Amino acid sequence: MPFDTVVTETALKETARKDSALAPTPPMGWNSWNRFRCYGLSEEVVLGTADALVASGMRDAGYEYLVIDDCWQAMARGADGSLLSNPERFPHGMKWLGEQIHARGLKFGLYLAPGRQTCAMLYDSYPARELGSFGNEELDVATLVGWGVDYLKYDWCQADAGGTGLSYPGAFERMARALAAAPRPIVLSISEYGKSKPWEWAGDYAHLWRTTSDINASWRSVMRLVDSQHGLARFAGPGGWNDPDMLEVGNDGLTPVEARSHLMLWAMLAAPLMAGNDLREMSAETRELLTHRGILDVSQDALGWQGERVARFGQLEIWRRELGDGHVIGLLNRSRAWVDAASDGVSLLADARDGAGMRALAALPEGAVDVWTGAAASAASWRLAPHEMLLLRGR
Structure with a gap:
C-alpha cells in the first residue's frame, strides 16, 4: 500500500500492527550512543563490543541486541536512494558487520530517523544530507532486511522540519507499516522523548517507546527520569515497554552505589536494559553489576508488570x-x-x-x-x- 493512499485511521493502525512476541520481556543489549556518540563510532568499536558481550558473560545473561546508533551512514544515499554505510569507519559494510554480529550469537540493531535529517546532523554537525527515512520507509526497510537487521531504533530528530508535514504518531506509523509488511521480524524502538505521551498511542506497533528526554551519567539525571515514570505502569507489559532511556552504568559520573541503584530502578520499572558503556574496558565491578542474576531476574520476570x-x-x-x-x-x-x-x-x-x-x-x-x-x-x-x-x- 503506497503511503499516499487515503486510508482510515483504524485501517492505518491495523496495517502497522506489530508482532508482540518479539519482546515478551524488556529488551536487553548495548547501544553505542552514550559512550561513543557520533565520531567515536567505528567498525572496530562494534566488533570489539561484540566480542566483549560474549567474553564478559553479558550475552549469556540476556544482553542480545548490539545496536549501532547514529553516524554509521555514508554522507549521502546511493544512486538508487538506498542508505550506505560510512566507507571510512565501516569499510566492510553493514551486511558483513551484521553477519559478524550474528556469528557471535547476538542480534543486530541500527538507527534511523523519520524526517529528512538524523539527530547527529542536527546536533553533532554530521556533514551529511537526506539521511532521514521520509519518503523512503519501504526502501529503508528493504535495506535493513537485506543486511539482517533485527532491531530498529527510530528517533524523531525534528522530523516535522523541512516541509515533511509529519506529526506524532503518524511519522512512526509510516515506518511501522513498512516493518509489518517486511519478511523479517524487526523490533521497533521509537524515540520521541515522551513529548506526545507515546505510552498512550505506541502500543499497537512499537515494542518500546521512550518516555523521557536523554539521560546523562549523573544521579540528578537518573532521578529526573525516574520521577517522570510515575503513573505509567499500566501502559507497559509483555510486547510493549516504557523506555526511560539507556543505561549509564560504567560511565564516569555515577558512583558504584549510584550505578547499582540505577540498574535496580530500571529493573523495578521493567525498563529495557541497553548498556551504554565501553564494554571492552569495563571494570570487573561493572561487569558483575550488569550481569547480576538477582537484579536481571527481577527485570526479566515473565509476568511483565512494571513496578x-x-x-x-x-x-x-x-x-x-x-x-x-x-x-x-x-x-x-x-x-x-x-x-x-x-x-x-x-x-x-x-x-x-x-x-x-x-x-x-x-x-x-x-x-x-x-x-x-x-x-x-x-x-x-x-x-x-x-x-x-x-x-x-x-x-
Whole structure:
C-alpha cells in the first residue's frame, strides 16, 4: 500500500500492527550512543563490543541486541536512494558487520530517523544530507532486511522540519507499516522523548517507546527520569515497554552505589536494559553489576508488570513490583545522608510500632531475600548509604 493512499485511521493502525512476541520481556543489549556518540563510532568499536558481550558473560545473561546508533551512514544515499554505510569507519559494510554480529550469537540493531535529517546532523554537525527515512520507509526497510537487521531504533530528530508535514504518531506509523509488511521480524524502538505521551498511542506497533528526554551519567539525571515514570505502569507489559532511556552504568559520573541503584530502578520499572558503556574496558565491578542474576531476574520476570513507587517518607522511597512468584519491595535513599533503621525509627514490618514511635514503611515479604547479597532479609537491621537502593524479594 503506497503511503499516499487515503486510508482510515483504524485501517492505518491495523496495517502497522506489530508482532508482540518479539519482546515478551524488556529488551536487553548495548547501544553505542552514550559512550561513543557520533565520531567515536567505528567498525572496530562494534566488533570489539561484540566480542566483549560474549567474553564478559553479558550475552549469556540476556544482553542480545548490539545496536549501532547514529553516524554509521555514508554522507549521502546511493544512486538508487538506498542508505550506505560510512566507507571510512565501516569499510566492510553493514551486511558483513551484521553477519559478524550474528556469528557471535547476538542480534543486530541500527538507527534511523523519520524526517529528512538524523539527530547527529542536527546536533553533532554530521556533514551529511537526506539521511532521514521520509519518503523512503519501504526502501529503508528493504535495506535493513537485506543486511539482517533485527532491531530498529527510530528517533524523531525534528522530523516535522523541512516541509515533511509529519506529526506524532503518524511519522512512526509510516515506518511501522513498512516493518509489518517486511519478511523479517524487526523490533521497533521509537524515540520521541515522551513529548506526545507515546505510552498512550505506541502500543499497537512499537515494542518500546521512550518516555523521557536523554539521560546523562549523573544521579540528578537518573532521578529526573525516574520521577517522570510515575503513573505509567499500566501502559507497559509483555510486547510493549516504557523506555526511560539507556543505561549509564560504567560511565564516569555515577558512583558504584549510584550505578547499582540505577540498574535496580530500571529493573523495578521493567525498563529495557541497553548498556551504554565501553564494554571492552569495563571494570570487573561493572561487569558483575550488569550481569547480576538477582537484579536481571527481577527485570526479566515473565509476568511483565512494571513496578511503581508506592510511598515516600522524606527522602526515603518505597517501591513495589509484582512478580510471577511473589513480589519485590524496594527502599531507595535519595538523600546525601545514611539512613539507619535503628536510629531513624523506621521499620519494614507493617505492624512494627513500638513505644518509641516506630513507623512502618511496608510489609516485609514472606521469606524475603536481599536481591543484591542473596542473604535472608531482616526487618530491623538494614542501613542505606546515600543514594543506595535495597531490593527485597519474597512471596
